[in-house]
Amino acid sequence: MRAGTILGRAVARGRGQPVGLQAEGVLVDRTSQARGYESQCLVSFLTGLLGEFLRKESKLSSRPVMKRYQLVVIGSGSAGREATLLAAGKGLRTALIEKDRIGGVAFHSGCYAVSGLLGCARQFRDTLKGERFGNEADLLRATLQKWRIAQSNASMRLAQEFEAELKQLNVDVYLGHAELVTDQIVQIVRASGSRIAIRADNIIVATGSRPDFSDGPDPRLVSSDALLRMTMPPRHLAVIGGGHIGCEFASIYRTLGSEVTLFERESRVLSGWETEAAERVTETLQTHSVVLRSVKFRSIE
Numbered sequence: 001m002r003a004g005t006i007l008g009r010a011v012a013r014g015r016g017q018p019v020g021l022q023a024e025g026v027l028v029d030r031t032s033q034a035r036g037y038e039s040q041c042l043v044s045f046l047t048g049l050l051g052e053f054l055r056k057e058s059k060l061s062s063r064p065v066m067k068r069y070q071l072v073v074i075g076s077g078s079a080g081r082e083a084t085l086l087a088a089g090k091g092l093r094t095a096l097i098e099k100d101r102i103g104g105v106a107f108h109s110g111c112y113a114v115s116g117l118l119g120c121a122r123q124f125r126d127t128l129k130g131e132r133f134g135n136e137a138d139l140l141r142a143t144l145q146k147w148r149i150a151q152s153n154a155s156m157r158l159a160q161e162f163e164a165e166l167k168q169l170n171v172d173v174y175l176g177h178a179e180l181v182t183d184q185i186v187q188i189v190r191a192s193g194s195r196i197a198i199r200a201d202n203i204i205v206a207t208g209s210r211p212d213f214s215d216g217p218d219p220r221l222v223s224s225d226a227l228l229r230m231t232m233p234p235r236h237l238a239v240i241g242g243g244h245i246g247c248e249f250a251s252i253y254r255t256l257g258s259e260v261t262l263f264e265r266e267s268r269v270l271s272g273w274e275t276e277a278a279e280r281v282t283e284t285l286q287t288h289s290v291v292l293r294s295v296k297f298r299s300i301e
């Protein structure tokens with residue numbers, strides 16, 4: 001029992017608090033005749049135990065302390081961006097997690113990306129108009145690949161500006177797939193497979209939405225994301241939906257030389273918009289030979 005007490009004290013010194021661990025396992029038979037052997041056993045037992053203890057201690061101290069934030073935002077798209085900038089601007093200790101590209105859909109394949117391509121299309125059409133003023137535009141060609149490069153450069157600049165803002169506001173950015181472990185612990189799985197966990201007082205999940213059909217290997221029915229990934233414009237493009245996004249795609253791909261038919265179930269495109277605006281857009285699309293059809297599809301195969 002004495003040996004147990006000794007061990008208890010030794011451990012207590014190491015950690016600053018009493019740890020009576022394994023004391024009962026160090027029972028020494030005082031009646032034993034083989035005192036030398038006994039103390040040898042005791043020393044080797046204590047050494048082993050101390051070694052085990054130190055190994056555990058060193059493992060604990062090498063484990064990184066889990067960082068704690070007042071707010072963790074998952075997803076850096078429009079929603080996550082607004083939330084992060086607002087919270088960090090108000091002084092909250094904030095972290096942002098993104099598994100793909102900083103800026104999400106809006107920057108890379110949504111409104112800003114489409115605006116970039118529209119800009120290329122407008123510039124192309126304006127240059128063609130230059131012929132009326134005596135400028136030769138014979139060799140002018142619209143190429144989707146080059147438009148995509150111009151658009152992706154613009155998207156990258158937006159993302160870089162956003163990253164600079166995050167840095168200025170001391171937001172920690174984690175690149176990786178976020179998983180909720182508990183309602184306060186978020187685990188981030190990086191592309192390399194390594195994992196890190198952070199603690200959050202509050203979590204905002206701003207992971208966006210996805211189309212409810214997947215793009216096949218030889219896609220004829222594609223989402224706007226998959227269309228933008230195509231390197232060549234299709235010969236004939238049918239756009240389903242005459243909202244502002246459908247009209248934008250119709251205009252872009254018509255300028256690139258595709259034959260475009262735009263299907264809208266209502267009697268006119270931009271049905272939710274003011275009549276005058278919708279009429280102007282209809283007129284422009286028709287001037288560019290986009291075919292407009294009012295059709296209500298039951299299913300698409």
Ligand SMILES: Cc1cc2nc3c(=O)[nH]c(=O)nc-3n(C[C@H](O)[C@H](O)[C@H](O)COP(=O)(O)OP(=O)(O)OC[C@H]3O[C@@H](n4cnc5c(N)ncnc54)[C@H](O)[C@@H]3O)c2cc1C
Nearest residue numbers: 075077078079098099100104105106110111177178207208
């Ligand atoms: C072609 C097109 C044109 C559009 N035009 C307009 C327009 O003119 N005006 C307009 O207001 N809206 C427009 N929109 C819609 C607008 O882009 C979206 O509504 C908006 O981008 C959605 O933002 P979000 O933050 O909700 O989602 P997203 O932008 O999808 O962001 C979600 C982010 O979360 C990340 N994420 C998901 N899961 C995880 C995870 N587990 N861990 C870490 N990160 C994760 C994703 O990688 C993504 O970056 C358009 C959309 C498209 C497709």
